[in-house]
Amino acid sequence: MDLSPFEADNSVSCRLVSEIPEVCKTEDCCLGIDEAGRGPVLGPMVYGICFCPLSKKEELKDMKVADSKTLTEAERENLFEKLVEAKSYVGWALQILSPNTISTCMLRRTKYNLNALSHDTAIDLVQYALDSGVQLKEIYVDTVGPADKYEVKLSQRFPGIQVTVRPKADSLFPVVSAASICAKVARDRVVKGWNFAEDLGEVDTDYGSGYPNDPKTKAWLLKYLDPVFGYPQFVRFSWSTAQTLMDSKAVNVHWDDDEEDGEKAAQRQNNKSMLSYFSVSSGGNNQNATHQAHRFFTERRLKSLNTL
Structure with a gap:
């Protein structure tokens, strides 16, 4: 997995893709969708798809892919390498949504929340697979929001393809488990090797899990809050955790506006x-x-x- 396109500028989002197996262009295929890093206040969210011919479903199952959250980092890395080795019939694509992209989208004047961003990203990845010639017949998705509404939305967007949206789909369908592993491995690697564009000196990389309730994450957020410039782009500044700290610890600023003195x-x-x-x-x-x-x-x- 070559992360250099994202590492060159981690302030914007980036798509990483595998080669498209030729068999996926000639045989009916299934595709799974899942994400990694939805909840953390630190780092990107990564959306992943994985696809293979329907005839290879059992072989994918035999790899013993599972929900990435139930696996150790070493197990995820090992399974990802198995997916790469199966490149003759397994393909994948990832959309890395930078923290800056996430926060900027969520703070738009017109409402655009994380669910909408997630739906649009998933749809774009499915469309990428179709545009690349993958013969999709089945799509399996770990739900974001109400499963029935999401299923209808995707079915209308992709007529002729059987869409199944379920909670915990990553533990029910191997092709979703595979997508989950791809997304989680990418996020872990990006977070571990994050290149800080800001001049922060020697950065303490012990940020914990990145989740708002993690004491290590909270301590890191306090340590790297600049009272004037706020947070480095590693932080999702739209998260309430970050906003609360900025409100209480940073310098208050009133932005002059032409409508008011x-x-x-x-x-x-x-x-x-x-x-x-x-x-x-x-x-x-x-x-x-x-x-x-x-x-x-x-x-x-x-x-x-x-x-x-």
Whole structure:
């Protein structure tokens, strides 16, 4: 698994794929979908698909693939290598959703929650398989949200393909277990080798599980919270855990807005207006400086919105 495309810029999402087995282009196939890293406040979420011919279902089962959460890291790595060795009939694809992508999506002006992001990612991966020539006849999915509604949504999106959506599908269908293993191995490797773009010095990589209730994770979040710039992009800043810490430990900032007098609004909140950081040279025009500052922040806001 070559992670270098994502490691080159882990602020954006990235798709990694295996070769498409020729047999998957000529025989009817099944495909499983699962994810890894939905709950953690640290690191990416990885969506994975795995597919193989219907005639190879038993061989996939004989590999003893299982829900990745029930396996040790060594067992997952071993099973992933078995899937790679079976490349003559097993294919996979992964979508690595960066922490920055997740938080930016969730903080859009128009509502776009984690379930919607998960559904869209899964649909894109299925469409990738179809566009690559995989002859899909069956899709098995570990549910996100109500299983019946998700099943109807996927069935309508992919007519002619039998769709099965179940809770704990990764423990019921080997092809979903295989997708779960691919996704979990990728996430573990990415987290372990995370390249921090920020200048943090020698980073303590003992972040624990990454889940909000993990004491090690909480301690790491406190340690690496910059009072002005917030968190490195390794952190999902939209998570309530991160937001609560920023609200209580970071510097309060009032963002000046053209619709309100920024200086007066900041004073009411016992805060400092961002405009106050723009100095005016002797004999300069304060009004022009204010206009320049407003233009600066407007351009920043527009640039931010254009990335959503």
